[in-house]
Every structure is written in structure tokens, then in C-alpha cells.
Amino acid sequence: MTTDPGDLVLDPTCGSGTTAYVAEQWGRRWITIDTSRVALALARARLMGARYPAYLLADSREGQIKEAEITRTTPSTQPAQGNIRHGFVYERVPHITLKSIANNAEIDVIWEKWQAKLEPLREQLNTALNQTWQEWEIPRSTDDSWPDAAKKLHADWWQARIARQQEIDKSIAAKAEFETLYDKPYADSKKVRVAGPFTVESLSPHRVLGVDENGRWIDPLKENTADYQAKQSFPQMVLENLKAAGVQQAHKEDRIAFTALTPWPGDRVCAEGRYREGETEKRAALFIGPEFGTVQRIDLVAAAREAGDAGFDVLIACAFNYEAHTTEFSKLGRIPVLKARMNADLHMAEDLKNTGKGNLFVIFGEPDIALLPEPDGQLRVKVNGVDVFKPQTGEVVSDGPDGIACWFIDTDYNEESFFVRHAYFLGANDPYSALKTTLKAEINAEA
Numbered sequence: 001m002t003t004d005p006g007d008l009v010l011d012p013t014c015g016s017g018t019t020a021y022v023a024e025q026w027g028r029r030w031i032t033i034d035t036s037r038v039a040l041a042l043a044r045a046r047l048m049g050a051r052y053p054a055y056l057l058a059d060s061r062e063g064q065i066k067e068a069e070i071t072r073t074t075p076s077t078q079p080a081q082g083n084i085r086h087g088f089v090y091e092r093v094p095h096i097t098l099k100s101i102a103n104n105a106e107i108d109v110i111w112e113k114w115q116a117k118l119e120p121l122r123e124q125l126n127t128a129l130n131q132t133w134q135e136w137e138i139p140r141s142t143d144d145s146w147p148d149a150a151k152k153l154h155a156d157w158w159q160a161r162i163a164r165q166q167e168i169d170k171s172i173a174a175k176a177e178f179e180t181l182y183d184k185p186y187a188d189s190k191k192v193r194v195a196g197p198f199t200v201e202s203l204s205p206h207r208v209l210g211v212d213e214n215g216r217w218i219d220p221l222k223e224n225t226a227d228y229q230a231k232q233s234f235p236q237m238v239l240e241n242l243k244a245a246g247v248q249q250a251h252k253e254d255r256i257a258f259t260a261l262t263p264w265p266g267d268r269v270c271a272e273g274r275y276r277e278g279e280t281e282k283r284a285a286l287f288i289g290p291e292f293g294t295v296q297r298i299d300l301v302a303a304a305r306e307a308g309d310a311g312f313d314v315l316i317a318c319a320f321n322y323e324a325h326t327t328e329f330s331k332l333g334r335i336p337v338l339k340a341r342m343n344a345d346l347h348m349a350e351d352l353k354n355t356g357k358g359n360l361f362v363i364f365g366e367p368d369i370a371l372l373p374e375p376d377g378q379l380r381v382k383v384n385g386v387d388v389f390k391p392q393t394g395e396v397v398s399d400g401p402d403g404i405a406c407w408f409i410d411t412d413y414n415e416e417s418f419f420v421r422h423a424y425f426l427g428a429n430d431p432y433s434a435l436k437t438t439l440k441a442e443i444n445a446e447a
Contacts, residue, residue: 017043289319
């Protein structure tokens with residue numbers, strides 16, 4: 001409430017993100033902080049899913065025209081830069097005083113302009129009715145005995161009389177002192193605004209400072225034991241969950257359950273996992289992708305080469321995201337490469353992580369596609385089918401193209417992040433029927 005548009009608002013305790021939401025709505029920049037990943041996830045979903053009104057900027061051509069309309073002045077000729085720090089165009093409440101009316105010279109101009117229309121009508125009305133009415137004597141309603149011509153003159157005179165008063169009232173309101181209503185900016189109804197680009201950054205590990213019985217600070221970062229330092233790293237957190245959850249492959253019975261998981265001093269391979277395949281014990285090299293980023297094909301090749309040199313049986317890569325060119329890379333020499341996609345719940349707090357431990361690491365099937373060259377040099381993509389992972393049963397179900405409810409295209413893919421630019425919902429008459437069935441929920445077609 002005490003800031004201006006463009007100011008920076010700091011909220012050290014995020015919660016559900018109300019401060020950030022209101023700051024985004026009213027055109028303030030914001031930074032919000034929380035130690036809970038749950039709170040940050042809630043705030044991010046709330047901000048990204050909301051729609052905000054687009055207010056008229058004072059430093060815009062539309063805003064200059066609206067400002068001139070409100071104040072009854074000539075629009076500014078200053079070049080508009082779209083700077084939000086100049087604020088919005090706000091509604092105003094006039095404070096009308098006798099002094100402001102007496103000093104308003106525009107009233108005389110309006111009066112003279114309308115008198116040129118009202119006086120001829122009054123004289124014609126007096127002639128038609130054989131009267132000598134002054135302006136203040138003309139009755140508000142007509143008499144049934146009046147001729148039709150006199151009734152029309154009477155209606156025209158009163159219409160002009162009311163229009164004159166309305167213009168005078170507008171002039172009085174515009175020239176009077178006014179109070180700006182900063183909570184009521186004018187919105188552009190033709191535009192819908194969404195949240196601007198923002199980043200979610202993390203300081204890891206989070207420092208939690210306590211106090212001892214004497215009131216002195218207890219700083220956990222002063223502990224230099226190897227065990228303590230290892231627990232703070234992202235790979236160690238992944239390995240702890242990997243040991244408990246295992247890796248779910250294409251079929252429920254093909255879950256890889258590790259009997260042992262130990263650190264490995266490699267460049268790409270960070271741990272050695274042992275698991276049983278039938279009666280045989282196998283050694284798996286574990287490669288963990290970045291906490292915030294995408295695994296490239298070159299990373300998988302280097303990790304697979306390292307696993308082969310060290311005599312491992314298989315390479316298991318764990319990452320949140322894989323770039324497109326990794327999809328066809330599944331083997332290097334004798335080393336199979338399993339690409340496990342880590343569940344986003346790993347970013348959540350401990351109580352949420354533990355609820356879905358069975359499906360934290362899942363190997364997804366890729367869509368089966370065929371590229372069909374076109375005569376004009378373009379390519380047509382035909383989807384033959386897709387494998388869908390069902391977390392409720394822990395199995396991967398293969399389906400044809402009829403099982404696809406919707407699909408998306410990024411026409412400007414930068415090989416790092418996928419941005420939906422085209423969305424297609426399959427179905428002839430009701431394009432959302434397949435999506436309703438898949439999600440088991442109602443769809444807001446307008447949205």
C-alpha cells in the first residue's frame with residue numbers, strides 16, 4: 001500500500017505467495033523467500049496460473065489520451081516510453097467548491113454555445129403557443145391541447161437544456177480539485193495480462209541457525225566432518241532416495257532394487273549400485289544430472305565410456321530433464337544406458353518425498369514416430385503409438401494414437417526447454433472428450 005508501480009517489494013516469508021501475487025497484480029517488482037519448497041511450489045503455481053488486468057500506463061499513448069479525456073485537456077505530445085514508474089491512469093474523485101465553480105471560465109463558453117441553440121427554440125415555442133415564457137418559466141411537461149409542432153419544439157428545447165447542464169457538470173468536475181484513487185486504475189479490457197518472467201533460485205544447503213542453552217548461535221556450517229558435508233549435497237540426497245525407491249522400468253516386475261549403493265570416485269559416475277537380475281548380481285554405474293538443468297547427449301556418452309572402462313554392467317542416468325538428442329542413445333558398446341526421469345517430488349519437502357517413494361525414479365517409454373518427407377522439402381511426423389506410465393499400478397501401458405488425448409508442438413525449440421506454442425486436442429465433435437476421460441475431470445473449454 002505504501003509503494004508505487006515499479007517499486008521492489010521484499011517478502012521474507014512466502015507462505016502461499018499472497019504478497020507476490022498482489023505485487024504482480026499492481027505492477028510492483030517483488031522478491032519472496034521461504035525455507036519450504038512446498039510454499040515455493042504453491043506460490044509459483046498460483047502466480048503462473050493467474051490472470052491479471054492490464055492497466056493503462058501513464059507513460060503510453062493510450063494513457064495520454066485517457067488522461068486528456070479525464071482532465072478535459074489536450075493530449076500530451078511527449079514521446080511515450082512505456083515506463084511503469086510513471087504510474088497508471090487513475091480514477092479521480094472531484095472536490096467541488098464554490099470557488100472552483102466561480103473561477104471556471106469554461107462555463108461561460110459552454111453557456112454561450114448552447115444559448116445559440118436554446119434561444120431560437122424558445123422563441124419558436126412562444127410564437128407557436130402565443131406565450132412570453134422566459135427560460136426558467138418553460139414547463140417540464142406538455143399539455144394535451146398543444147399542437148404537435150409545439151410539442152416537438154418543447155422536447156427539442158428540453159433535450160438541449162439537459163445536454164447543456166451535463167456539459168457544465170463535466171466541466172465543473174474536471175476543473176475542480178480532485179483526489180486520485182490509487183486503488184482504481186483504468187484497465188484495458190481488450191488485454192489479459194499474465195505474470196512476467198521470473199526465476200526461482202535456491203541457496204542449497206539451507207542454513208538453519210539455532211541457539212544453545214547459553215543463547216549462543218549454533219552454526220552447522222562450522223561442522224567439517226565428511227559425513228555432514230556429504231549429506232548436504234544434491235547427489236547424496238538423490239542417492240539416499242534411490243537406494244530406498246529403486247528404479248521402475250517398463251513393467252512392474254522389472255523394478256531395479258539396489259542391494260548396495262556406495263560412492264564412486266569418477267568424473268561422471270558418482271556411485272556404484274549392486275542389484276540382482278535373477279540369480280546374477282550386477283554392477284550399475286550411476287550418473288546424476290544437474291539439480292537445475294538438462295542432461296546433454298555428450299554427458300551420457302562420457303559417462304557410458306567411463307562405466308565401460310571401470311567394468312560396470314549398465315549405466316543408469318538419473319535426471320529431471322533430458323535434451324532431445326538423448327532419446328536415441330541407449331547403448332555404448334556393451335554398456336546399456338537406462339535413462340531414469342526423476343520425479344519433481346524430489347524437490348519437495350521430506351514429508352511429500354516419502355509419500356511417492358515407489359515412483360521417484362521412472363524410465364519412460366518414448367513415442368513411436370515415423371518421419372515422412374513431403375515434396376516441398378518439409379517433414380511430416382506420424383505418431384504410431386506411445387507408452388504411458390501409470391503411477392497407480394507402476395506399469396507402462398502401450399497404446400496407439402487413439403490413446404493420445406492431446407499433443408503439443410514447440411515451433412522454436414532451443415534444445416533446452418520445451419515451450420508449448422501449438423496445442424492440439426484430438427476428437428472430431430468434442431475435442432476435449434479424450435482429455436476429460438484421461439484426467440477424469442471437467443475441462444474449461446473457454447480457458
